[in-house]
Amino acid sequence: AQSVAQPEDQVNVAEGNPLTVKCTYSVSGNPYLFWYVQYPNRGLQFLLKYITGDNLVKGSYGFEAEFNKSQTSFHLKKPSALVSDSALYFCAVRVMNRDDKIIFGKGTRLHILP
Amino acid sequence: DAMVIQNPRYQVTQFGKPVTLSCSQTLNHNVMYWYQQKSSQAPKLLFHYYDKDFNNEADTPDNFQSRRPNTSFCFLDIRSPGLGDAAMYLCATSLEGRGTAEAFFGQGTRLTVV
Numbered sequence: 001a002q003s004v005a006q007p008e009d010q011v012n013v014a015e016g017n018p019l020t021v022k023c024t025y026s027v028s029g030n031p032y033l034f035w036y037v038q039y040p041n042r043g044l045q046f047l048l049k050y051i052t053g054d055n056l057v058k059g060s061y062g063f064e065a066e067f068n069k070s071q072t073s074f075h076l077k078k079p080s081a082l083v084s085d086s087a088l089y090f091c092a093v094r095v096m097n098r099d100d101k102i103i104f105g106k107g108t109r110l111h112i113l114p
Numbered sequence: 115d116a117m118v119i120q121n122p123r124y125q126v127t128q129f130g131k132p133v134t135l136s137c138s139q140t141l142n143h144n145v146m147y148w149y150q151q152k153s154s155q156a157p158k159l160l161f162h163y164y165d166k167d168f169n170n171e172a173d174t175p176d177n178f179q180s181r182r183p184n185t186s187f188c189f190l191d192i193r194s195p196g197l198g199d200a201a202m203y204l205c206a207t208s209l210e211g212r213g214t215a216e217a218f219f220g221q222g223t224r225l226t227v228v
Contacts, residue, residue, distance in 0.1 A: 049216050090157070094217075101162065103159070
């Protein structure tokens with residue numbers, strides 16, 4: 001069965017410091033991996049994805065993520081955090097077969113401290 | 115701009131009174147999803163359409179139904195809303211098989227049951 005795990009409910013980072021939000025996955029077949037961000041009372045905004053190719057993918061707002069197949073991880077990173085990055089972050093996985101579902105992790109709330 | 119639009123943004127309904135939430139898209143995507151999200155938890159997939167094929171999640175209550183009359187529109191019908199159905203409902207679309215695998219989300223409809 002497909003699953004996505006985000007082990008941290010909350011991550012606190014000082015502004016200007018690097019941030020990491022962790023995600024591990026379990027799927028059969030090749031995974032398509034995503035990160036989304038959600039601000040209060042809004043829908044989910046797409047940040048970045050891994051489909052194939054370079055393990056380091058770059059996305060919106062200076063975020064990047066590293067795909068690690070051996071560790072089945074897809075951690076979200078940013079070199080220098082901004083207060084405006086404070087939000088709820090979701091990791092998701094999609095398997096491109098006929099079932100075609102997108103499954104989300106439980107989310108990690110990121111607090112950037114001024 | 116091409117997008118996913120959900121109406122209304124906020125919906126208040128009475129306990130037991132049927133309610134319909136709507137979603138439209140101009141992306142011409144063949145897959146449409148309905149998710150339920152409670153209190154900043156992970157979005158929970160209720161069902162999705164792959165073209166005209168309806169796929170219901172095993173744990174989606176019978177109280178929830180959906181219609182997709184054409185590619186652009188999808189509706190979520192809650193036949194007899196209970197207090198536990200108060201949540202944010204998210205519609206999303208994606209395009210299968212064309213190299214673009216991420217889902218695009220609407221802004222959501224927040225449902226209150228009184």
